Amino acid sequence: MNVKSKIEDHFFSNRSAVTMAVFRILFGIFCLIWTFTLLLQSEKWLLRNSVLSPEIMRQWLCGSSFPCAAEPYALLPPSTPDVVYFVVLFLCLVFSGFLTVGWMTRLSIVGVFVGFQILQSRAFLVMYGGDFLIFWILIYLFFSGSEKALSLDARGPALTSLAGRRLIQMQFAIIYLSTSLWKLQMPDWHNGAALYYVFHSVTYAKIPDWVQFRIPGLYAALSWSTMALEGALGLLFLFPRLWWAAIPLSILLHLSIEFTMTITLWHWPMILCALTLVPNYRWLRWYLHLRAQWQEGSHLVRRHLSNVSRASVR
Amino acid sequence: MFRGAYLLFLAFLFLIGTPPICTLQEDLIRATSTFQRRSLLFQNWNMFVRPSPVNAYYSATIEHHDGHVSNWRTPDPAQTTYWNSFLEGRFGKMIETSFALGPARNVLVAGLAKYLNTQTDGSARAVRVFLELSTIEPFAEIASHRDQTLSYKLTRESIGLVNFQ
Numbered sequence: 001m002n003v004k005s006k007i008e009d010h011f012f013s014n015r016s017a018v019t020m021a022v023f024r025i026l027f028g029i030f031c032l033i034w035t036f037t038l039l040l041q042s043e044k045w046l047l048r049n050s051v052l053s054p055e056i057m058r059q060w061l062c063g064s065s066f067p068c069a070a071e072p073y074a075l076l077p078p079s080t081p082d083v084v085y086f087v088v089l090f091l092c093l094v095f096s097g098f099l100t101v102g103w104m105t106r107l108s109i110v111g112v113f114v115g116f117q118i119l120q121s122r123a124f125l126v127m128y129g130g131d132f133l134i135f136w137i138l139i140y141l142f143f144s145g146s147e148k149a150l151s152l153d154a155r156g157p158a159l160t161s162l163a164g165r166r167l168i169q170m171q172f173a174i175i176y177l178s179t180s181l182w183k184l185q186m187p188d189w190h191n192g193a194a195l196y197y198v199f200h201s202v203t204y205a206k207i208p209d210w211v212q213f214r215i216p217g218l219y220a221a222l223s224w225s226t227m228a229l230e231g232a233l234g235l236l237f238l239f240p241r242l243w244w245a246a247i248p249l250s251i252l253l254h255l256s257i258e259f260t261m262t263i264t265l266w267h268w269p270m271i272l273c274a275l276t277l278v279p280n281y282r283w284l285r286w287y288l289h290l291r292a293q294w295q296e297g298s299h300l301v302r303r304h305l306s307n308v309s310r311a312s313v314r
Numbered sequence: 315m316f317r318g319a320y321l322l323f324l325a326f327l328f329l330i331g332t333p334p335i336c337t338l339q340e341d342l343i344r345a346t347s348t349f350q351r352r353s354l355l356f357q358n359w360n361m362f363v364r365p366s367p368v369n370a371y372y373s374a375t376i377e378h379h380d381g382h383v384s385n386w387r388t389p390d391p392a393q394t395t396y397w398n399s400f401l402e403g404r405f406g407k408m409i410e411t412s413f414a415l416g417p418a419r420n421v422l423v424a425g426l427a428k429y430l431n432t433q434t435d436g437s438a439r440a441v442r443v444f445l446e447l448s449t450i451e452p453f454a455e456i457a458s459h460r461d462q463t464l465s466y467k468l469t470r471e472s473i474g475l476v477n478f479q
Contacts, residue, residue, distance in 0.1 A: 012317060041401060049432040051408065056425040060415060069348045120354055125411045126404040132356045163320060170324055174331040178359040181333045186363050197365035200450045202390050203406035206399055262391040264403040 010166065010240070016280035017148040017160040021102070023168075024146035026272050027137065028100030031112055034134070034265055035092040038119060042089065045123040047082045052123055054078030060125065072121040075114070088118050102151020106142060113138045130266030133175075137269060140167040165276055169237055172273045177234030183227045192220025204261045229253055243277040250274035331357040370409050371446040372422075373470075374430055378437045386430055419445075423474030431478055442475045 044050055055078065062068035076084060095111035098104055116134060120127050144164025147153040183189040188197065196219035199205050229249065236246035251274055254267040326342075330350075334340040350356050373387040388409060391399035412419035427441035447469045 007321075008317075011320065037401060041404065043432065044429065045404060049428050051422070051425045051429045053425050053428065056421055059421045060412075060419075070351060072354055073352045117354065123404075124354070126407045127354075128407055129356065129359065129361055132354050135353075135355055167324070170327065174327055174357070175359045178332045179361055179363070182360040182363045185333065188365060189363075194362070194365050197367050197450055198362055200369075201366065202369045202371065202392070203409055204391070206391050206396075262399045262403040262406060264400065264407075 010162070012161055012163055014159045015162055016284075017145050017158045018150065018280045018283045019276055019278055020141075020144045020146035020160065020165050021149035021151060021158075022283055023272060023276050024102065024105070024141060024144075025100055025150065026275070027141065027269070028096050028098075030265070030268050030272065031096035031099060031116075031134070032093060033268075034131075035089055035096055035115075035119075037265070038123075039089045039093075042085065045126055046085045046119065052125060054080075054122070057122075057125060072124050074121045075118045076122070085119070085122070088115050091115055092119070102147050102153050105147035105151060105153050109138050109142045128264055128266055130263065130269060133266075133269055136171055137168065137273075140164050140171065143167070168273055168276050172270070173234050173237035175234075175270075176230045176237065180227050180231035180234060183230070189223055189227055192217075192223045195219050195223040195226065199260065204263065206262055207260050226253075237277070247274050247277050327357065331359060333360075366410075366413070367450050369448045369450055370413060372409065372426060373444045373446055374426065375442045375444070376430055376434060376438050377440045377442075378434065379439050380437070384434070420473050424476060427474070427476035427478075436478075438478050440475060440477045443473055444470050445473045446470045 038046070042050075045052055048054075054074075058071065058078065061070045092112060092115035095108045095115060098108035099112060113135060116138075120131055141164065144167075145160025146164075148156075148160050149158035183194070186194070188194040199207060199219070230253070233246060233250055233253070236242045236249070251271050254270045254274075257263070258267040329339050330343050330346055332339075334343060350358070371388045373385065376384045376386060378384065388405045389398070389402040391403065391406070394402065408422075412422055423443045426443050427438075430441050431438040
């Protein structure tokens with residue numbers, strides 16, 4: 001097989017849409033949770049009397065020069081009444097629900113994209129990289145054919161091009177490679193002090209001070225291993241033969257950060273992306289296994305119930 | 315045609331998403347930065363590249379109409395439940411962003427005061443906002459690596475007073 005046909009096969013061949021359908025369902029649930037948490041914080045970040053009123057946002061970003069390059073394109077004007085944001089939040093919940101069940105999937109993706117643009121451009125200053133990553137994922141999801149399986153839209157054979165799925169995987173390879181290459185250039189990561197500062201930051205650290213041990217070399221080892229792991233994951237994502245290692249490593253890395261640091265919802269799309277590396281047949285095998293377990297379980301329950309009813313008749 | 319455009323797009327993503335190693339890449343990043351910022355389609359993944367050795371909080375003293383005084387401080391994720399740290403996590407981003415903006419951060423005072431007034435059902439007469447800074451004390455192993463000397467002083471500076479009638 002020459003390079004050209006290898007590229008063709010890797011990026012453009014048709015495969016089952018099951019993995020992307022599972023990703024779509026989980027990502028739809030993620031969008032539901034994202035919107036719900038923002039709804040709970042709307043009086044802090046979205047409404048007129050919030051910490052970030054539209055006028056303050058503009059002054060903060062642009063000083064006295066309007067408009068400026070630092071300002072995101074706001075789809076709604078600053079004078080928008082609060083009720084409109086509640087309507088947008090409600091629509092985002094609805095479209096995220098549609099995305100989860102795969103009903104009008106592509107329209108739902110566009111709906112979530114536009115809704116999140118409105119909300120994030122409004123509260124731009126408190127959005128993390130993970131929030132902005134949602135937009136890229138939605139674009140890739142639009143082209144992934146995820147609606148062809150496990151959805152209300154599903155018609156015909158559940159086959160789709162790998163192009164969309166590969167875009168998601170490449171995006172995450174870029175994220176891991178980029179972050180480790182940036183860190184390689186920084187003195188605090190070289191000397192191993194970086195994670196010491198991160199774990200003692202009141203802004204991000206979840207671990208209380210009394211848990212933190214002052215073991216010489218501990219923070220240096222953690223800093224270097226984080227940098228190495230991120231770099232390794234970037235490379236692992238590029239080579240399909242190594243995906244079996246990339247999946248658990250990626251999940252382990254993000255769960256460990258999730259339980260030690262507060263970066264809102266950043267880790268969950270990252271973990272979901274690792275799941276796009278799982279081959280289609282694995283999902284089918286797990287499904288069949290679970291179904292068999294369920295049938296065996298329900299058979300045992302039925303037998304128990306019939307024994308009980310027989311005993312009660314006797 | 316489609317396949318060529320697809321692979322070109324992937325190369326473009328790699329170029330604008332990874333740290334620049336040549337002037338062409340720098341130019342490309344510069345050329346797309348305004349678009350990235352305005353469309354929120356960022357490809358900038360330098361998370362925690364420069365961890366700050368300074369801890370910052372915003373705090374406020376709220377004087378109520380009935381004369382009593384209450385205090386507020388940006389939440390500390392280590393002192394709260396998992397769910398609350400999840401919800402209050404955006405205060406962390408607010409502090410980080412406001413620091414990156416320098417003196418422009420003082421604009422935030424009005425918003426914070428207005429929000430705290432709403433939280434107390436409009437009972438605030440005046441809200442004074444403070445910026446508190448403390449240096450993360452490095453232990454010997456790390457202090458020896460750092461070039462600059464760090465001061466361990468906690469500073470609390472008033473950055474604005476808002477009166478409500």
